[in-house]
Amino acid sequence: MSREPRFLDSPLPSLRQARSVPATMGLVLLALVPGTAASVLAFGPGLLLNLALAALLALAVEAAVLALRGAALRPALTDLSAPLAGVLFALALPPSAPWWMLLVGIVAAIAVAKHLFGGLGHNPFNPAMVGVAVVVLAFPYEYSQWTVPGHWDAVSQATPLARMREGTQAALALSELRAAIVLAPWAWIAAAHALGGLFLLALRVIPWQTPVAVLGTTVLLSLPFWLFEPDRHPSPLFHLGAGALVFAAFFIATDPVSGCTTPRGRLAFGAGVALLTLAIRRWGAFPDAVAFAVLLMNSAAPLLDRLLRPRWFGEDRGAP
Incomplete structure (x- = not known):
């Protein structure tokens, strides 16, 4: 006796269900x-x-x-x-x-x-x-009042980026500032945020293009300046560990609503966040302005997605 086919209401195995x-x-x-x-x-x-x-x-x-x-x-x-x-x-x-x-x-x-x-x-x-x-x-x-790491009863201390900016404005070489800059706590925090970001990447909660573009562009842009004049320009590790750039790369710039949604758009978005952050750190009014860099790139995200969207199957972009 023949059996009637069963129709399953579950999605095809080749389709990945979106998370709520x-x-x-x-x-x-x-x-x-x-x-x-x-x-x-x-x-x-x-x-x-x-x-x-x-x-x-x-x-x-x-x-x-x-x-x-x-x-x-x-x-x-x-x-x-x-x-x-x-x-x-x-x-x-x-x-x-x-x-x-x-x-x-x-x-x-x-x-x-x-x-x-x-x-x-x-x-x-x-x-x-x-x-x-x-x-x-x-x-x-009030935003500049950070507790001195390891001394909970102390008043405050400038962040490494703020200390570097003060020294730069005073025409001091970075070698003269190293003793006054306490980088370790911020570097450990950045590394811990990177660990959490890798967890999100492993579960495919966030796309890889944005954080790779943010971190990679930071290294590529800062490395030549540091190699050429290390007394005037901080190292790539300093830029990554001293502020909120790693935190933003994994948890802020990857926002699917305010960021880009196309693969190449995400790469451009992340590169723009890194470029603007480094520019504001060097010439802007604030020591670390990741928030402003992200917001500026948020305003450019729709245009980037439009210009860098993947080509549709059979599409001829040269046609009118």
Whole structure:
């Protein structure tokens, strides 16, 4: 007796099911654990309080804006996008940042950068970086107050990039500044964030093109200057370890909404983030301006995707 064929409602084995938004956000939060742990070891447990407060403020602002818009609360409040934005924002701030500084940045990130443009999936700019840019411009003194690594009761210390900038403005050679620059804590934090980024790459949560372009372009652009004049130009390892460039390469520039979506577009986007970061570090008004570099490239992302999109099968780009 013949049997009737069975039709399965599951997808074809050749098709990979997309992860849900909460699952993706949860994996990114998990990948942030190594970098967060390294930051806590370097700057003390006060950072954990900032992270928790930023996540709660992000949820509160998200709920308030959704209520004002008359939108449903449950899907948006449970997709983990708001807590993730809050955590990314808090990780870019000094552990001693006051609560009102966190509140201003979270309002800028969630209410303005995210919901003013229509909510998750519609924001052209990275919300966390909008929050960072706002507090850097509005509260430059508070943003510069970093606890001295290993001395929790001390007041503050300039970051390696800030110390280098001060020395450069004073016409000091980098060899004269090495004793005054404490790089180790920031370098360990960068390495820990790279470990979390590799975890995301292994699970294919983020594309490889963007972080490779950010890190590779940083090395390629800074290496010749350092080899030619090491007393005037920092080494590639200094650029990667002294600021938030590694953190941005894996966790910020890879944002699928505000970044590029085409393979070649991602490469150009990452290269642009590195180029702008190095340029602002050298000639800009801020020691480390990764946030501004990312936001500038966010504005160029649609054009890059349009110019660098893959060719369709059978497409003749020379045809009218």
